[in-house]
Amino acid sequence: MSTSKISRRGLLGAGLAAGAVATLPLGARAASHGGKLKVAGIYTVPVEQQWVSRIHIAALAAQERGEIEYTFSENTANTDYPRVMREYAEGGNDLIIGEIFGVEAEAREVIPDYPDTAFLMGSSFKSDPALPNLATFDNYIQDAAYLSGIIAGAMTETGNIGMVGGFPIPEVNRLMHAFMAGAKEMNPDIKFQVSFIGSWFDPPKAKETAFAMIENGADLLYAERFGVSDAAKEKGILAIGNVIDTQPDYPDTVVASAIWHFEPTLDTAIAKVKAGEFAAEDYGIYSFMKEGGCSLAPYGTFEGKIPAAAVEMVDAKTAAIKSGDYMVEINDAEPKSS
Structure with a gap:
């Protein structure tokens, strides 16, 4: 190479x-x-x-x-x-x-x-x-984020979830909203703590923000940024990953992750450039689950530990999303704490 x-x-x-x-x-x-x-x-x-x-x-x-x-x-x-x-x-x-x-x-x-x-x-x-x-x-992976929220809603015991993001821009906001919607499928009374650290890469700041949420009652964290899962691991609570699968690094902490697959987006662009057909287009669709642009990571170490009702709902919703029978709402507004 x-x-x-x-x-x-x-x-x-x-x-x-x-x-x-x-x-x-x-x-x-x-x-x-x-x-x-x-x-x-x-x-x-x-x-x-x-x-x-x-x-x-x-x-x-x-x-x-x-x-x-x-x-x-x-x-x-x-x-x-x-x-x-x-x-x-x-x-x-x-x-x-x-x-x-x-x-x-x-x-x-x-x-x-x-x-x-x-x-x-x-x-x-x-x-x-x-x-x-x-x-x-951009990463329209709200489908997978929604599914990860279902898992989170089933795994929280206090009904208090902390969410740490980088910036409140559409690419982040829509994933948080989808996650929250999924969690509410399992428990409509779940409360969310939402905070943005003002950086795309500041693990120490993300970790400190997460610690504050744990002190305020969160027993599960949505790790939109690096550093959040470290806080969860240190405090012995659970986390949900985003964009990549970090469970191998946090086998007792990260239950599930919404994974982004950029291959459909890039491969389409490569083909169009080679064919002389590249043009001003919105490639966001290629991040949708039905296009192969996102998925829910395997449960791995949490296989068998997630309530059956949540697993069954994830399976049913996954099939409906892929067939086009169910559409996850795209909400780009800034999410707020409950």
Whole structure:
């Protein structure tokens, strides 16, 4: 595997070799390097972080299949993001993936300058026909979050659940609301403590926030951020994971997790770039459960420990979601404590 990890300051020289291909239409460049697309990822946090890790894993899988050549830059500050976008575009990459939640306006000023480069970006806003080479996505995994809530509602004994998130943006809010709706399926009187730490990656702060919730009666935590499950483990209570399956690290703590699968999103973009059909579209649908974009993690160490009624409801709701007979509500409003 030839994945390269490039610092966000080490790309300037790459543009010199790109001039000969910079004017080729979307998808045409692949033929100039063995049919493989050149794909670059730009991430504002470490690739180990939950959300970004799912994009990174999907890109590594596509490279392993021989479809792309993949390089990436992590820990890119928002102030540097537009510059790194330009450097990757000028470096001859066919497709640039990443997340522009904190730099929407600046990123959308860069994209028109590179009409022969496809951009697939996580965004709180929709695609714009005026930017035909920008497609947007986010993690619409409310289906799996709802199912994890059912499990949580069955496992809490006090009916008091603590929820720690990064920022109250739509991508987080909709998952919290779906989780809360699932929990209320088992117990409509459940109370929720909701707090946001103002960071995507600050495990100590998330842990301290979780400790406060436990002191206030929570016996189960929704771990939208790293650090929350550590607090649950230390205090001997349960947690529900988000985006990735952390049960192997917390076998006696994490009961279930809503998993995001970025592969349907990325694979669709790769195919469209290769076919010359990439356009301004909303890729959010590819995170839906019926598209294979999310799932509930296996129960693992908690197999047989979850009340049968909850397991049966999860199975029934999963089937209904996949068939289209049941739609989990998408609520992007900021959730509040009960």
